Amino acid sequence: MKISFHVTACVSIIALAAGPISASQTAVSPRYPTNAPSSVPSSAASSFQYSDLADLVLSAPVIADATVRSTVRIKPSEAPGLTSGQVRLYVEVDVGTLIRGANGLPPRIGYLLDVAPDARGRIPKFKKARVLLFARPVAGSVNQVQLVAPDAQIDWTPAAQATVRQIAEAALAADAPTVITGVGNAFHVAGALPGEGETQIFLTTADQRPVSLSILRRPGEQPRWAVALSEIVDESAAPPKPETLLWYRLTCALPSTLPDHSTTSLEAADAVVAREDYAFVLKALGPCGRTRKL
Secondary structure, X not given: OEEEXXXXXXXXXXXXXXXXXXXXXXXXXXXXXXXXXXXXXOOXXXXXXXXXXXXXXXXXXXXXXXXXXXXXXXXXXXXXXXXXXXXXXXXXXXXXXXXXXOOOOOOEEEEEEEEOOOOOOOOOOOOOOEEEEEEEEEOOEEEEEEEOOOOXXXXXXXXXXXXXXXXXXXXXXXXXXXXXXXXXXXXXXEOOOOOOEEEEEEEXXXXXXXXXXXXEEOOOOOOEEEEEOOOOOOOOOEOOOOOOHHHHHHHOOOOOOOOHHHHOOOOHHHHHHHHHHHHHHHHHHOOOXXXXXX
């Protein structure tokens, strides 16, 4: 699935939370921090895929659906570190829904935003734009957040929010797939018939949980493969569904070829088959599809 939307903040943003809003308040006076956000060239649009959103979700302890309330242009003299040709804005957003965040958020937050005017010198208009924010809390202050990446504020769409929620729920589940860190040893056992055999490839993980790939070949049949999340490969093992967290963990982490160290214990002929089976798995998984520059 490919999700297309405008990137509303093509910058590195430091978000400053405004105080809770009472019924008597009509505006929030911005306090401009002295530390400047590093600017990133603005772009007209961006097409994020599942893996792009997964990158953001997994790096963001706080995810919110918010609406831009106002923007204030800051004088260059009050914008230290501003890149030539850029304009610094103070943006206020009203938080609508907290998708992820253990400690909640104030109803209104603000942040600095450096943007590039268009060819006619016009500044992008963000007022009333609905956005998704991917952020982290600031140590020592419950009223501050910081976006996790320069592009960690994106235009809200139903498809984007649905995908973000699905990834966040999968990441917090008790059986959430572990982080794949590499490829371990590979083994191949030839069958009794020519072209028959089974390959098992063990993966390394961040928390030492077992993950392995199994590829079964039979004469006259297409190879079958599965991923096992336990020490034993049983009937429940299957390939991951596309655009799921397990699929993302595999396709975006596995190297493009089977490492040489994985086949050091194999005979030359078995090593060739193991490499072919590994390539078969990668082809079945498909590309990671990441478009963001990390």
